Amino acid sequence: xxxxxxxxxxxxxxxxxxTACGAPSEQAAESSGEEGAAEVLRxxxxxxxxxxxxxxIDENLAEEAGLDLEIVEISDYNTPNTLLVEGExxxxxxxxxTYLNEWAANGPDADFTYITDVHIERLGxxxxxxxxxxxxxxxxxxxxxxxxxxxxxxxxxxxxxxLIEVDPEAGELATEKDITxxxxxxxxxxxxxxxxxxAIADVDAAVVNGNYAIEANLPEESNVLAWEPEGDDYVEAYxxxxxxxxxxxxxxxxxxxxxxxxxxxxxxxVKESWQGVVLAVDADGTVIETSE
Numbered sequence: 001x002x003x004x005x006x007x008x009x010x011x012x013x014x015x016x017x018x019t020a021c022g023a024p025s026e027q028a029a030e031s032s033g034e035e036g037a038a039e040v041l042r043x044x045x046x047x048x049x050x051x052x053x054x055x056x057i058d059e060n061l062a063e064e065a066g067l068d069l070e071i072v073e074i075s076d077y078n079t080p081n082t083l084l085v086e087g088e089x090x091x092x093x094x095x096x097x098t099y100l101n102e103w104a105a106n107g108p109d110a111d112f113t114y115i116t117d118v119h120i121e122r123l124g125x126x127x128x129x130x131x132x133x134x135x136x137x138x139x140x141x142x143x144x145x146x147x148x149x150x151x152x153x154x155x156x157x158x159x160x161x162x163l164i165e166v167d168p169e170a171g172e173l174a175t176e177k178d179i180t181x182x183x184x185x186x187x188x189x190x191x192x193x194x195x196x197x198x199a200i201a202d203v204d205a206a207v208v209n210g211n212y213a214i215e216a217n218l219p220e221e222s223n224v225l226a227w228e229p230e231g232d233d234y235v236e237a238y239x240x241x242x243x244x245x246x247x248x249x250x251x252x253x254x255x256x257x258x259x260x261x262x263x264x265x266x267x268x269x270v271k272e273s274w275q276g277v278v279l280a281v282d283a284d285g286t287v288i289e290t291s292e
Contacts, residue, residue: 002222041091049270053118056269081095100114110157121277123209143207145190155188196212241253
């Protein structure tokens with residue numbers, strides 16, 4: 001059975017795709033309190049790649065495992081945590097630890113548990129009119145994500161490419177105000193992450209989150225000037241993972257989904273679908289390398 005409904009989020013319309021699977025497992029049936037029927041696990045996701053990954057699980061693995069998924073696709077970065085706190089979701093899958101920690105520090109009082117890493121979406125520096133990093137003109141304007149965690153990542157790309165230097169004392173939440181050296185007089189313009197693909201035509205280049213880049217076909221239709229560097233703490237800081245409230249962290253349905261997210265078939269699906277942009281992470285926190 002497949003039904004569709006809609007919910008209005010804080011920053012964008014939220015589209016819900018409900019997919020129900022049959023043949024629940026004995027464990028799932030017991031957790032529901034209803035013999036022969038598993039309780040639906042409601043998970044909020046970004047449409048791409050998170051929604052695609054859960055849809056792959058729903059269509060290929062969930063029925064056999066006895067997991068009944070309701071996939072809630074959400075187009076912004078604030079609503080999934082808000083709905084989780086409000087009890088409208090059982091879990092979400094769209095964010096990395098750095099974003100979660102920043103959101104939790106500034107959002108409603110709630111205890112979150114980061115269940116497991118799943119994948120990394122590499123930020124890329126994209127351009128329509130510039131072909132290589134060396135072609136960026138003096139005074140170039142570069143758009144970047146405006147949420148603190150990803151703004152810092154974007155500055156890291158520009159620094160790694162020798163375009164700017166950032167004050168190391170600024171830490172993991174550095175902003176454009178922490179730029180200490182800017183030899184090409186580059187203008188760094190923070191914008192909402194979802195708006196960046198549309199902004200590329202109006203700036204010299206833009207650092208775009210992997211999910212929004214995929215949705216806009218940027219890896220195929222734009223010039224990739226640079227990928228973000230992979231440091232020692234890359235997975236720990238920026239792997240996207242499954243998150244639940246602490247009270248639901250040991251829910252059998254949540255733990256079952258965590259296992260399915262690391263199934264070899266899922267890892268292969270990620271590798272084949274988004275080579276170079278999305279990197280699968282196994283249950284041990286190791287990035288699964290892929291050719292670009």
